[in-house]
Amino acid sequence: MAVSSRWGVARLLLSSVPFRAAFLVRVAQYAPPVARKTIAAVNLTLHGIDVDPRASLGPGLLLQHPVGVVIGGGAVVGARCTIMSGAVLGRQSIHSGSDPNGYPKLGDNVLLGTGATVLGDTRIGNHGTIGAKSLVIRDVRAGATVVGIPARETGSLNQSAQKVVRSAPSEPNA
Incomplete structure (x- = not known):
């Protein structure tokens, strides 16, 4: 879809639920203290996402399908993290x-x-x-993939890359 004007860009961005939810999270974080809880309550009402404005969220946060996401006040989220629906910190x-x-x-x-x-x-x-429906109560090392209740490591970034390389189809003989 081509966007022909600035208003078109604004309309496109505002029609995106993940964008609107993340935008309201950021507004709540930088709003005056008296308005933070109100903005967070509006976000909860409109998008079903409960993020305490005291949480530390890095740049590039993607809230993919934000319904049911809960992030507590002392949580720290690094840069470029993706949080899917129903995730809890x-x-x-x-x-x-x-x-x-x-x-x-x-x-x-x-x-x-x-x-x-x-x-x-x-x-x-x-x-x-962190895999779907996993419960993490112990530290997870860098690059690891964990799944289950309680979560257990099933692989790592390096192992996954090696599996992809090994399973690549060979060239057909001509």
């Missing part, structure tokens, strides 16, 4: 109060699959992948 215990050390910390380029839950003072390394 929160405390492991209700007794940890507002301690920011009780929340997950994601590195850069992390993918959280649909319904993935990361709880407690857990660190996910750069380029980590």
